[in-house]
Structures are given as structure tokens and as C-alpha cells.
Ligand SMILES: Nc1ncnc2c1ncn2[C@@H]1O[C@H](COP(=O)(O)OP(=O)(O)OP(=O)(O)O)[C@@H](O)[C@H]1O
């Protein structure tokens with residue numbers, strides 16, 4: 130589904146990713162861990178196509194297509210979703226407006242007609258219930274005045290509404306209380322299926338107790354320096370990253 | 377300086393058709409115009425809107441009969457339509473138009489020119505305690521003709537004590553080479569309430585100068601929303617005098633600059649009496665290689681204690697070449713007052729833009745959504761759904777959607 134080969138990327142003249150390889154097949158859940166500043170968010174943003182990142186070498190193929198040639202909105206329409214580490218507030222653009230525009234953009238891209246208003250409302254309302262977001266909050270500006278945890282749940286709501294095929298969640302578990310972590314995990318698990326793949330960027334084993342990964346990778350110094358099964362996360366929890374950095 | 381010869385020739389011809397009694401006061405105004413000429417950049421208040429380029433123009437006073445009815449009329453309003461300064465048809469309410477023009481002393485050369493050539497205009501006089509049952513749309517259409525033309529109109533809106541009205545001054549034009557000037561004399565009686573919309577949505581090409589002078593008596597309320605969408609060379613003066621205690625005004629405005637347009641708004645609230653409130657909130661969308669000018673001024677005169685005033689200006693520059701001159705200005709001659717003001721200039725939030733795009737929304741739509749978000753504070757002041765919808769459509773902004781939780 131996603132094939133990253135020898136990826137080199139820089140931000141403001143600084144090389145962050147230095148020859149990264151990663152292969153993800155449909156149905157899989159991959160966890161990416163690694164020290165602060167290792168390049169995890171950079172990798173997520175490069176996959177999502179955010180401007181400001183320069184890919185100097187390597188390729189990313191999504192379902193066989195050259196992903197790097199596509200604008201970020203096209204990547205989203207093709208089924209890639211990035212849950213941001215720091216979701217932004219957009220006063221004046223309501224959550225509902227964003228969701229509707231996003232759904233219709235995707236439908237237009239797929240050659241479909243716009244979603245009927247009643248279907249849209251029902252669709253959003255049901256999903257808002259899953260992540261325990263009061264529908265009233267959705268008529269506010271995007272993330273406007275939302276608490277840290279609410280912002281993260283809102284990312285999951287957007288994901289549930291948009292039904293992506295590749296979900297990249299950048300520290301969506303950070304800053305959540307126990308109940309919210311459960312809600313977010315349930316949201317991720319609800320979309321798990323043979324056609325979809327998930328990338329969880331996280332610092333904590335906790336999330337991985339709820340969402341069982343198939344693979345765990347360690348990203349350090351701009352590359353994947355170690356890959357393993359769920360047991361690798363436990364090992365990291367015990368030993369930290371020092372032993373890998375030294376290796 | 378130019379001798380304004382073309383204007384003199386036009387005035388001579390124009391004045392010849394008048395009776396001696398009509399001619400005399402106009403000749404006085406015309407000589408004032410000749411003495412001061414068009415305001416140019418040496419006049420502080422006109423620094424960025426130099427009209428001296430008009431010196432060499434030859435505008436015919438417009439005498440063509442107005443004919444076709446434009447389509448811009450709002451369904452839920454009564455209407456009065458002027459095409460190139462001429463009243464179109466018979467107004468539903470005869471009292472709304474006046475052929476005679478009262479002439480308060482002009483402030484600048486362009487005001488004097490307006491007074492000298494003035495043709496009639498809106499004359500809305502409301503008796504004590506009366507309420508206009510529908511909003512009144514006054515549409516001013518500027519239309520290109522074979523030669524350059526000019527029209528000058530003077531208008532009166534006078535609300536008696538406790539009277540209420542909602543009026544739209546609606547400027548539309550095809551960008552023909554024209555000079556149009558308008559003077560509005562607005563007087564509000566005690567506890568009267570006027571909601572005034574001034575909307576300008578002309579094509580680039582013409583020159584439009586408007587001045588609205590408003591005087592508020594005790595406890596009167598004046599709510600104004602001004603919208604400029606592109607247009608040619610436009611200069612608007614809005615002066616509000618809070619002449620008696622308890623008067624309140626809220627002035628909000630949006631100017632959206634477009635290629636080839638020049639928008640200059642000078643808005644002034646004068647607190648001449650104690651216990652008055654003024655709120656000024658302007659937002660600008662400044663694009664292309666143009667310059668937008670906004671000058672907001674609050675004057676608190678001696679004795680105007682307990683004045684409560686606030687002035688906010690925010691500008692969004694949409695390209696690197698855009699320029700804005702936005703100046704909040706405060707003159708205070710009383711000591712027990714509450715006056716706040718602030719002005720900001722910013723750019724489109726790139727991070728918000730990236731966020732919207734990451735959800736599949738194309739760049740143009742995402743941009744329009746953010747522009748709308750910026751303009752929302754002002755658009756929300758338009759409590760006239762049909763008008764608001766028309767303005768949003770003209771701004772190419774996607775409609776907002778609210779979740780009906782009960783549905
Ligand atoms: N816009 C930027 N300008 C300059 N440097 C940047 C920028 N964005 C990221 N970096 C740098 O790139 C490196 C990688 O950052 P990134 O955010 O990808 O790390 P991360 O692995 O996600 O870290 P964390 O675990 O703290 O979220 C860091 O050294 C960071 O300072």
C-alpha cells in the first residue's frame with residue numbers, strides 16, 4: 130500500500146530524513162517510536178504532502194502511484210489521513226463546514242455528487258457520539274477553544290467521518306486522560322480492516338495496549354534503525370533508546 | 377494647478393438652463409470649487425486619494441434619460457433606483473425623492489462641485505414615532521455612455537424622535553468612465569434608530585466619492601455597515617456626530633480590494649456630548665498591486681465625559697505586493713473616558729491553510745474559507761439575509777453550515 134524507499138528530506142536546509150525505508154501493506158498497523166527530534170513528524174508530514182519539506186532523494190509510492198507528485202489535498206482525497214501532533218485552531222471556519230467541505234472534496238474527486246445535507250448530519254452525529262464530542266461543539270470554529278484532549282478526539286472524529294485508507298496518527302495519544310485514550314483507541318480500532326492500514330507515531334506503550342500493532346519501528350537519526358513486533362515496544366519502555374543510538 | 381476649464385464650460389452650460397434664483401447659490405458653490413479645486417495629496421485627509429488627476433477630465437453632466445431596470449433589487453425591500461444620477465420611473469412612495477437640494481456648506485472642493493451641480497436624490501423624512509415597514513433599497517447605477525459623464529447628488533435622511541428605518545445605499549456600476557459624487561445628510565431625532573448599509577460593488581473604471589454626515593440626538597442609535605468589493609477609484613467619508621448624551625453608534629465595514637481598485641474609507645466618530653458610545657470595527661482584504669486606505673478617527677470633545685469608544689482595524693494582505701494604510705486615530709479632550717483602539721496587518725494563516733488542504737480541500741476553496749472566516753465579524757453584522765447572501769456570493773465565499781442538532 131505504501132512503499133517508502135531511501136527517503137531523504139530536509140526542512141529549512143537541515144537534513145532530517147536520511148535514507149528511510151518503510152513498507153506497509155493493507156490491514157497492517159505499524160507503530161513508529163523514537164527520540165524527540167528524530168524526524169517522526171517530519172516523516173508524517175512528508176507523506177501527507179505538507180509544504181515546507183523538501184524531498185531531496187528517494188520515493189514514496191501509494192498503491193503503486195508516485196505520491197510525491199501529488200498535492201496534499203489530492204493525497205487526502207486518495208485516502209491518506211494525518212492526525213496532527215498539534216491540531217490548529219481556525220476561528221471562523223466551523224468544524225461542520227470543514228467536515229462537509231472535506232467530504233464533498235473527496236466525493237468530487239471520486240466523481241460522485243455532493244452528500245445530501247441530512248445524510249451528512251446523521252453521518253457526523255453518529256461519529257461524534259463515538260468520540261463523545263457534543264455536536265454543539267461542532268458549530269464552533271475548528272478546534273476553537275478546545276482543550277488539548279478535545280483537539281485530539283476531534284482529529285479522530287475527522288478521521289472517522291472521512292474513512293481514510295491510510296491513517297497516520299502523530300502522537301494522537303499524547304496528553305490524553307485514561308478515558309480519552311480509550312475513546313481514541315476505540316476510534317482507531319473501529320476503522321481497522323483488511324483494506325486499511327495505520328501508522329501510529331507514539332512515545333508510549335499504553336496506546337499499543339489498546340491498539341495492537343503488527344510492527345514496531347524505531348526512527349532515530351533520520352532512519353528506521355530497528356524493526357520488530359509488539360515486544361520491541363516493551364523493550365524500549367524498559368531500556369529507552371540509548372542502546373540503539375549506540376548501536 | 378489646472379484652471380479646471382472643462383468644468384467651467386460645463387457649469388456655464390448647466391447654469392444657463394436654470395432660473396436666476398436657482399443659479400445664484402450654485403454659482404457660489406462653483407466658485408468655491410474653482411478656488412479649492414479637487415483635493416490632492418497636499419490635503420492631509422486626502423494624502424492617499426489624490427483627485428487632481430480629474431482636473432483635465434471632461435465629464436458631461438449626465439442628462440441621458442434612464443431606461444432599463446437593473447436586476448439587483450432585493451425582493452424584500454422597497455426600492456428607489458437612480459441610473460447615472462437620474463431617478464428611474466416613479467418611486468412607489470413619491471416622498472422619497474426630492475428635486476430640490478438643500479445645501480449645507482461644503483467641506484472640500486469636491487463637496488463644492490457636488491453642491492454646484494447637485495441634482496435631487498433620496499429624501500426620506502420620517503415623522504415622530506413612525507417605523508419604515510420594509511427596508512428601503514436605494515440603488516445607484518453607474519453606466520457607461522458614449523462620452524465620460526458625471527453626476528452629483530444630494531440626499532437627506534431625517535428620522536423624527538423614536539422613528540426607525542433600515543436603508544441600503546447600494547452602488548453598482550459597469551466601470552464606465554464616470555465621476556459620481558454623493559452627499560448624504562443624515563439626522564436622527566431623539567431615540568430614533570437608523571440601520572444604514574452602504575454597499576459598493578462596481579467594476580473598476582469609474583470614480584465614486586461619497587460623504588455621509590450623520591448627527592445623532594439624545595439616545596439615538598446609528599448602526600452602519602459599509603462594504604466595498606473592488607470598484608474603481610472610491611473615496612468614502614462617514615462622519616458621525618454624537619451630539620447629545622446617550623447616543624450610540626456601531627460602525628462596521630469590510631473592504632475587499634481588487635485589481636484596479638482604490639478604496640479609501642475615512643470614518644470619524646465625534647463625541648460631542650457625555651455618555652455616548654461608539655464602536656468601530658473595520659476589516660480589509662487587500663490584494664494585488666493596490667493600496668487600500670483606512671482612516672478611523674475618534675474625537676472626544678471637551679465635556680464629553682463617560683465617553684465609551686472602541687476602534688478595531690484588521691487587515692489581511694493577500695499578496696506580497698499588497699499595501700495598506702490603516703490608521704486608527706484618537707483625539708481626546710476630556711478626562712473621564714474609556715477609549716480603546718488597535719490596528720493589525722497580517723497574512724493568511726499558512727498553517728490553517730495547510731490543515732484544510734490536508735483534509736482534501738483544494739487550495740482555492742481553503743483560501744476562500746479562511747477569507748470568509750476573516751470577514752465573518754463584519755458579515756455577521758448584516759442582519760438582512762438576502763443582502764448578506766448577495767455580498768457573500770460577490771466575495772465568492774462558500775456558505776457557512778451550522779449543525780442543526782435537533783434535526
Ligand atoms: N519548520 C522547521 N524548521 C526548522 N527545523 C525543523 C522544522 N520542523 C522540524 N524541524 C527540526 O527537525 C527535526 C525533526 O523534527 P520532528 O518534528 O520531525 O521530530 P519528532 O521525531 O516528531 O519529535 P517529537 O517526538 O518531539 O515530536 C527536529 O530537530 C526539529 O527541530
Ligand SMILES: [Mg+2]
Nearest residue numbers: 169170171214
Ligand atoms: Mg513529532
